[in-house]
Amino acid sequence: MTDISHSPTDAAPRRDFIRELVAEDVATGRFGRAPATRFPPEPNGFLHLGHAKSICLNFGIAREFGGTCNLRFDDTNPATEDVKYVEAIKRDVQWLGFTWDGEYYASDYFEQLYEIAESLVLKGLAYVDSQNEEEIRTNRGTVTSPGVPGPYRDRSVEENLDLLRRMKAGEFADGTHVLRAKIDLAHPNMIMRDPVLVRIRHAHHYRRGDAWCIYPLYDFAHGLSDAIEGITRSLCTLEFKDNRDIYDWLVQHAGFTSPPTQIEFARLELDYTVLSKRKLLRLVNEGYVRGWDDPRMPTIAGLRRRGVRPEAIRTFADTIGVARKDARIELATFEHTVRDDLNMEVPRVLCVLEPLKVTLTNWPEGHVEMLDASSYPHDVPKTGSRPMPMSRELFIDRNDFMEDPPKKFHRLSPGAEVRLRFGYIIKCEEVVKDDAGNVIELRCTYDAETKSGGSSDRKVKGTIHWVSAAHAHRCEVRLYDRLFSVPDPDDRPEGEDFTTVLNPDSLVTHADAVIEPSVLTDPIGSRYQFERTGYFISDVEDSTPQRLVFNRIISLRDGWAKELKKG
RNA sequence: UGCCCCUUAGCUCAACUGGCAGAGCGUCUGACUCUGGAUCAGAAGGUUCCUGGUUCGACCCCAGGAGGGGCAACCA
Numbered sequence: 171m172t173d174i175s176h177s178p179t180d181a182a183p184r185r186d187f188i189r190e191l192v193a194e195d196v197a198t199g200r201f202g203r204a205p206a207t208r209f210p211p212e213p214n215g216f217l218h219l220g221h222a223k224s225i226c227l228n229f230g231i232a233r234e235f236g237g238t239c240n241l242r243f244d245d246t247n248p249a250t251e252d253v254k255y256v257e258a259i260k261r262d263v264q265w266l267g268f269t270w271d272g273e274y275y276a277s278d279y280f281e282q283l284y285e286i287a288e289s290l291v292l293k294g295l296a297y298v299d300s301q302n303e304e305e306i307r308t309n310r311g312t313v314t315s316p317g318v319p320g321p322y323r324d325r326s327v328e329e330n331l332d333l334l335r336r337m338k339a340g341e342f343a344d345g346t347h348v349l350r351a352k353i354d355l356a357h358p359n360m361i362m363r364d365p366v367l368v369r370i371r372h373a374h375h376y377r378r379g380d381a382w383c384i385y386p387l388y389d390f391a392h393g394l395s396d397a398i399e400g401i402t403r404s405l406c407t408l409e410f411k412d413n414r415d416i417y418d419w420l421v422q423h424a425g426f427t428s429p430p431t432q433i434e435f436a437r438l439e440l441d442y443t444v445l446s447k448r449k450l451l452r453l454v455n456e457g458y459v460r461g462w463d464d465p466r467m468p469t470i471a472g473l474r475r476r477g478v479r480p481e482a483i484r485t486f487a488d489t490i491g492v493a494r495k496d497a498r499i500e501l502a503t504f505e506h507t508v509r510d511d512l513n514m515e516v517p518r519v520l521c522v523l524e525p526l527k528v529t530l531t532n533w534p535e536g537h538v539e540m541l542d543a544s545s546y547p548h549d550v551p552k553t554g555s556r557p558m559p560m561s562r563e564l565f566i567d568r569n570d571f572m573e574d575p576p577k578k579f580h581r582l583s584p585g586a587e588v589r590l591r592f593g594y595i596i597k598c599e600e601v602v603k604d605d606a607g608n609v610i611e612l613r614c615t616y617d618a619e620t621k622s623g624g625s626s627d628r629k630v631k632g633t634i635h636w637v638s639a640a641h642a643h644r645c646e647v648r649l650y651d652r653l654f655s656v657p658d659p660d661d662r663p664e665g666e667d668f669t670t671v672l673n674p675d676s677l678v679t680h681a682d683a684v685i686e687p688s689v690l691t692d693p694i695g696s697r698y699q700f701e702r703t704g705y706f707i708s709d710v711e712d713s714t715p716q717r718l719v720f721n722r723i724i725s726l727r728d729g730w731a732k733e734l735k736k737g
Numbered sequence: 738u739g740c741c742c743c744u745u746a747g748c749u750c751a752a753c754u755g756g757c758a759g760a761g762c763g764u765c766u767g768a769c770u771c772u773g774g775a776u777c778a779g780a781a782g783g784u785u786c787c788u789g790g791u792u793c794g795a796c797c798c799c800a801g802g803a804g805g806g807g808c809a810a811c812c813a
Contacts, residue, residue, distance in 0.1 A: 246812095313739060313808065436743090495743045502762065728773080
């Protein structure tokens with residue numbers, strides 16, 4: 171505190187190693203232009219939390235350094251891509267709160283890429299290989315043994331050029347020829363053993379139609395697309411580290427001056443879920459979830475429907491940081507971020523998931539009292555309240571009553587007292603059961619002196635939520651939980667896959683819940699805290715004005731559950 | 738039996754580039770409470786993967802080793 175040189179104002183903001191490098195670029199003027207990044211999804215699936223990390227990084231850097239960030243679709247594989255994914259991706263990026271500078275498609279670069287392919291042939295740096303896939307693989311060697319040159323490696327420039335042009339013209343069938351970079355079949359980096367650049371695919375492309383029958387591969391298209399767009403730093407995940415050699419080789423030999431440089435960072439892994447498009451696609455296709463936007467999915471669309479706010483996702487991305495080592499994040503870290511975001515934002519309401527009827531025997535028949543219920547707790551800097559009707563017959567949650575309670579159970583039990591939130595202290599006088607012995611009603615008395623906010627200094631240990639029976643609205647409440655029952659669903663014994671550890675209780679539906687009437691005037695898609703239960707949103711797809719459906723976004727931290735676990 | 742990357746608290750990251758290893762989350766304890774939430778206070782938790790070396794001084798530099806991960810698609 172006494173050292174003025176360390177005052178908060180000149181404390182350097184905490185930076186990850188990538189921002190460190192970008193700051194250096196800016197300081198040294200390395201690229202001679204403002205930092206330029208891009209988010210390069212392939213339109214073959216929906217975006218998920220892992221992509222959100224990359225989106226926040228790429229767009230965040232552009233924003234912080236006064237640079238630009240493009241959205242570029244890496245659409246070089248006609249077999250798997252679709253315009254519906256393009257649309258979903260654009261919607262998700264916007265929803266996360268980012269605006270791209272340029273919207274580009276690798277498929278728009280096919281012409282330029284082809285020109286570069288010819289130029290590489292002319293320089294003797296690429297050749298047409300006519301081995302089949304199997305032969306190419308065999309002759310590439312293995313990680314521990316060098317590959318050997320194939321029989322077509324030393325074709326003349328003229329022959330290569332002729333073959334390449336005829337490939338483009340559609341003279342050959344799929345798989346008969348490929349264009350390969352001519353580098354070194356014995357290169358210690360497998361990626362550099364004459365990587366395939368272009369393959370023949372007589373397939374319809376969702377954007378280019380049938381204009382092309384040859385398509386570039388990732389290595390050929392990606393770095394060159396970056397270079398064409400004037401990207402400075404090309405951010406990608408760790409598994410592309412080895413690809414950096416071919417990235418650099420290509421931008422150099424294509425003649426780009428001041429080309430982009432690739433930097434790799436660790437992809438996100440989150441406990442109790444999977445973050446791979448391939449696996450998420452299986453969950454959708456095999457019916458384990460109800461679609462890409464199922465609220466249990468870690469997709470952006472799923473999180474949006476679940477009710478998570480984009481602010482929370484951005485905060486999460488900041489929290490986990492960016493590093494060069496594998497990162498598996500605890501679910502608690504994500505959940506804390508979601509709760510923390512909602513806590514300050516959303517109004518509180520009362521909703522009873524499993525109604526148990528309570529009759530207040532000393533409450534005047536037919537009398538309704540309107541209570542004033544504040545919508546925010548004292549420590550949330552928001553104001554507002556709604557009227558809450560109270561009457562002789564109420565519903566409370568079934569699990570707030572125990573006939574034979576353990577110690578420390580501060581809710582209702584025979585002879586015990588509890589406060590009704592915003593209302594009065596009640597005492598359980600009688601338990602009514604049906605013939606099967608099920609508790610079907612509680613007969614209680616209330617203490618008229620103990621109205622909430624009144625002068626009574628009577629204290630009880632517990633406060634419970636409730637809804638007046640005559641004013642209650644039936645609704646459906648869907649409680650979502652983790653999709654998998656183990657932290658790492660990918661870590662399975664031989665022959666078992668991630669679908670064997672799906673959590674059977676990832677969705678629990680309460681079809682006969684009741685909620686206070688005040689929510690009826692809110693638009694569908696409104697978020698709430700159901701007091702003592704969790705945060706919820708009215709489901710945009712399935713709610714109707716007659717029947718609201720609520721998704722649980724996240725539970726509250728549950729001290730009682732912890733108490734139970736301790737025994 | 739190759740090349741590359743990584744290793745600091747349970748988790749995610751710091752440590753001003755060689756100067757007393759810290760923060761957030763989580764955990765535990767306590768206080769308070771008309772949400773068993775939130776909030777507040779406190780605590781525990783470390784051989785900085787190991788072994789050598791350089792140095793007055795090493796998480797940081799050097800050498801060797803261990804462990805984890807990536808690479809042998811005409812996927813990205």
